[in-house]
Amino acid sequence: MNKKYKDKKITMAHGSGGKASSDLISDIFVNTFNNDYLATMEDQARFDMQSGQLALTTDSYVVSPLFFKGGDIGKLAITGTVNDLAMSGAKPLYLTCGLILEEGLPISTLDEIIKSMQKTAEEAGVKVVCGDTKVVEKGSADQIFINTAGVGVIPQGVEIHSYSAQAGDKIIVNGFIGDHGATIMQSRAELAISADIDSDCQVLNHLVEAILSVSNNIHSLRDATRGGVATVLNEIANDSKVCINIKEDSVPVRVPTRGVCEILGLDPLYLANEGTLVCVVAAEDADSVLQAMQQTKEGENACIIGEVTDGPEGIVALNTLFGGNKILDKLIGDQLPRIC
Amino acid sequence: MKYVDEFRDPKQAKKILKEIDKLCSEITLAEDRPIQIMEVCGGHTHSIFRYGLNQLLPDNLEFVHGPGCPVCVLPRSVVDNCIRIAKHEDVIFTTFGDAMRVPGSDISLLDLKANGSDIRMVYSPLDALAIAQKNPNKRVVFFGLGFETTMPSTALSVMQAQKQGVDNFYLFCNHITIIPTIKAVLDSPGMRIDGFLGPGHVSLIIGTQPYKFIADDYHKPLVAAGFEPLDILQSVWMILKQLKNGEAKIENQYSRLVHDEGNASALSPIQEVFELREFFEWRGLGSINHSGVKINAKYSQYDAEIEFKLKEVTVTDPDVCQCGEVLKGVLKPWQCKVFGKECTPEKPLGALMVSTEGACSAHYSYGNNIDLINK
Amino acid sequence: MCLGVPAQIKEIIDIDNQIALVDLSGVSREVNIACVIDGAHQIDGLIDKWVLVHVGFALSVVDEEEAHKTLQILDEIGELSATMEDLDLGSK
Numbered sequence: 136m137n138k139k140y141k142d143k144k145i146t147m148a149h150g151s152g153g154k155a156s157s158d159l160i161s162d163i164f165v166n167t168f169n170n171d172y173l174a175t176m177e178d179q180a181r182f183d184m185q186s187g188q189l190a191l192t193t194d195s196y197v198v199s200p201l202f203f204k205g206g207d208i209g210k211l212a213i214t215g216t217v218n219d220l221a222m223s224g225a226k227p228l229y230l231t232c233g234l235i236l237e238e239g240l241p242i243s244t245l246d247e248i249i250k251s252m253q254k255t256a257e258e259a260g261v262k263v264v265c266g267d268t269k270v271v272e273k274g275s276a277d278q279i280f281i282n283t284a285g286v287g288v289i290p291q292g293v294e295i296h297s298y299s300a301q302a303g304d305k306i307i308v309n310g311f312i313g314d315h316g317a318t319i320m321q322s323r324a325e326l327a328i329s330a331d332i333d334s335d336c337q338v339l340n341h342l343v344e345a346i347l348s349v350s351n352n353i354h355s356l357r358d359a360t361r362g363g364v365a366t367v368l369n370e371i372a373n374d375s376k377v378c379i380n381i382k383e384d385s386v387p388v389r390v391p392t393r394g395v396c397e398i399l400g401l402d403p404l405y406l407a408n409e410g411t412l413v414c415v416v417a418a419e420d421a422d423s424v425l426q427a428m429q430q431t432k433e434g435e436n437a438c439i440i441g442e443v444t445d446g447p448e449g450i451v452a453l454n455t456l457f458g459g460n461k462i463l464d465k466l467i468g469d470q471l472p473r474i475c
Numbered sequence: 476m477k478y479v480d481e482f483r484d485p486k487q488a489k490k491i492l493k494e495i496d497k498l499c500s501e502i503t504l505a506e507d508r509p510i511q512i513m514e515v516c517g518g519h520t521h522s523i524f525r526y527g528l529n530q531l532l533p534d535n536l537e538f539v540h541g542p543g544c545p546v547c548v549l550p551r552s553v554v555d556n557c558i559r560i561a562k563h564e565d566v567i568f569t570t571f572g573d574a575m576r577v578p579g580s581d582i583s584l585l586d587l588k589a590n591g592s593d594i595r596m597v598y599s600p601l602d603a604l605a606i607a608q609k610n611p612n613k614r615v616v617f618f619g620l621g622f623e624t625t626m627p628s629t630a631l632s633v634m635q636a637q638k639q640g641v642d643n644f645y646l647f648c649n650h651i652t653i654i655p656t657i658k659a660v661l662d663s664p665g666m667r668i669d670g671f672l673g674p675g676h677v678s679l680i681i682g683t684q685p686y687k688f689i690a691d692d693y694h695k696p697l698v699a700a701g702f703e704p705l706d707i708l709q710s711v712w713m714i715l716k717q718l719k720n721g722e723a724k725i726e727n728q729y730s731r732l733v734h735d736e737g738n739a740s741a742l743s744p745i746q747e748v749f750e751l752r753e754f755f756e757w758r759g760l761g762s763i764n765h766s767g768v769k770i771n772a773k774y775s776q777y778d779a780e781i782e783f784k785l786k787e788v789t790v791t792d793p794d795v796c797q798c799g800e801v802l803k804g805v806l807k808p809w810q811c812k813v814f815g816k817e818c819t820p821e822k823p824l825g826a827l828m829v830s831t832e833g834a835c836s837a838h839y840s841y842g843n844n845i846d847l848i849n850k
Numbered sequence: 851m852c853l854g855v856p857a858q859i860k861e862i863i864d865i866d867n868q869i870a871l872v873d874l875s876g877v878s879r880e881v882n883i884a885c886v887i888d889g890a891h892q893i894d895g896l897i898d899k900w901v902l903v904h905v906g907f908a909l910s911v912v913d914e915e916e917a918h919k920t921l922q923i924l925d926e927i928g929e930l931s932a933t934m935e936d937l938d939l940g941s942k
């Protein structure tokens with residue numbers, strides 16, 4: 136970071152469009168994101184598009200705390216948007232970055248976040264090509280809010296939809312679930328627990344490429360963010376008008392995540408993830424997809440957790456350890472720690 | 476996880492279920508109905524549904540879900556008083572997560588939080604005390620609820636406040652006692668419970684002696700039960716054995732944690748800080764004598780009821796509410812006139828629809844669909 | 851209220867205020883141990899003991915012998931009738 140920003144904070148001047156603004160853009164954003172599109176400092180990024188269907192998405196990030204074990208708001212802002220694009224089968228290409236900064240935010244914090252965004256963008260192979268910065272008075276925002284929009288191209292012939300699941304399909308997750316939610320619980324000071332868990336925050340587009348390289352029969356792909364794996368399964372069951380059966384003893388949960396859930400009375404199937412996807416694939420391709428996933432870093436712990444069945448439409452059922460069945464309902468509101 | 480996983484072994488469960496099957500075929504009741512075992516405690520209800528245990532029982536055996544969920548039985552008036560306290564500008568209102576969504580006459584604490592009041596979820600009353608120490612200019616109120624299980628922690632936190640000279644910490648005490656609860660169920664007309672799964676963690680505090688009257692006077696068996704699936708199944712098996720032999724005894728299945736004489740180190744702070752209330756209002760069961768505790772005179776400076784001048788107001792449940800009969804095993808949830816119509820999980824009228832693990836709420840969400848899945 | 855989990859006491863952090871650090875599958879938390887200190891369990895004898903934790907308090911020490919006995923009984927339930935069944939099947 137340029138020495139002149141040491142110990143300095145964001146002021147209203149940084150959002151006013153004058154010298155302070157343009158210096159900040161040059162020194163922090165253009166310098167860090169480091170690509171030809173942004174370097175032009177035009178009002179827009181211009182690029183040629185490959186032919187094919189475009190995918191476009193946007194998300195805003197307001198997480199607190201800004202930094203947590205395994206990630207930060209910057210990393211989240213890139214992975215969230217890249218992953219949303221990847222779930223359509225699209226190759227993510229270009230992202231925007233809109234910032235709302237609270238007056239008084241240390242510039243070193245901003246710099247750290249932007250560096251994290253660039254590192255994650257490089258991992259995904261995408262570029263941040265345009266942006267915007269606004270500053271609001273102290274108290275009007277919680278330090279920093281980030282919005283990213285992203286565009287990608289869906290290869291010809293790839294059709295992956297929430298409504299395409301069919302009876303007989305297998306359901307695969309790429310690894311341990313609930314780690315992000317458990318990490319955030321840990322970071323909430325009032326719960327005062329500490330555990331050796333990191334957020335699973337990671338980009339998934341390379342994993343999706345690996346999946347698509349071995350199968351044309353991927354029916355649905357969703358990243359299981361807020362509301363967890365159970366929520367995504369409900370959405371698919373609803374949209375596809377199918378019944379989904381999950382085997383409880385197949386669901387992979389790390390030991391400390393399970394510990395956090397036991398202490399707080401939470402269900403890992405409803406905890407947030409930021410690098411976990413649910414893949415619904417035709418039965419005949421399930422094994423090859425699983426193997427392809429297990430060859431990647433993001434999917435080394437992939438496993439089949441259930442299947443789509445003939446049953447009441449829109450219902451997700453958990454086959455418990457004891458052979459009984461429990462409905463995994465949609466979450467009403469946030470999951471709260473309980474004592475009863 | 477030690478002392479947990481061993482008690483969740485599916486192979487053992489299958490064996491016990493076979494024995495339960497056998498015992499049930501050897502028991503005939505005077506009336507023509509299934510054998511009904513009541514689990515008193517909300518934690519048992521949760522375990523039963525979590526592991527699908529109710530689906531694994533033979534046809535002539537049923538669980539009746541009892542009134543042991545302190546959240547479900549919170550009367551509207553108590554929630555209204557929480558709201559009254561939390562609305563003060565200088566108050567930080569702290570509570571367990573369970574209580575956030577319970578509706579009062581109008582709104583819940585979660586609604587009020589969205590409106591800007593400083594309401595914080597805590598895992599422990601000691602966390603609330605820490606908040607008080609960090610915010611000396613605020614009045615920090617802890618909403619204490621639960622049976623005897625949670626009383627020692629609340630009492631110790633009040634004692635700690637006194638020891639450390641924290642004078643901005645208050646307790647809104649709504650703890651309830653288990654014995655009058657069970658007695659109210661036993662005394663209600665039309666009661667059809669054949670045996671009780673005793674609340675394991677309450678028993679850890681009070682021991683098993685206080686349950687003796689259930690066997691001596693009402694001739695019903697009670698087994699103090701742990702919360703893992705094998706604990707519950709073993710306890711059911713123990714109750715069935717008693718029923719088959721025409722016995723009515725108090726037994727302790729949870730002996731790895733429960734001592735028959737209780738835990739004196741936990742009872743001592745309760746006796747130090749609390750005293751019995753004349754009566755306490757229960758959602759769905761009406762008013763029960765000596766079923767609640769309040770802060771005694773020695774610790775009255777920490778009593779939120781005094782500090783905030785709260786009045787005891789009764790807010791009656793709607794006439795149509797039949798929670799009482801469902802709680803006592805007289806009616807099934809779906810037999811209640813308003814079940815699923817005026818009373819749903821989104822708009823609950825009564826206690827058993829309020830909590831996500833209440834009997835009516837569970838049946839609403841799972842009922843029909845479970846049958847279809849199981850076919 | 852019921853949600854309690856067994857956790858192991860690792861360290862006494864504050865003797866005066868009776869606070870210990872417990873561990874459950876790699877998750878740690880400070881808990882108050884006033885309810886488990888008695889004649890049978892002095893504060894320094896509590897290290898490595900398993901306790902039931904509920905809302906930040908240890909409420910009881912796990913009796914390891916009783917836990918073992920309970921598991922044995924669970925093991926035995928059904929063994930007698932399973933043996934009888936085997937004998938029956940064998941003799942048919």
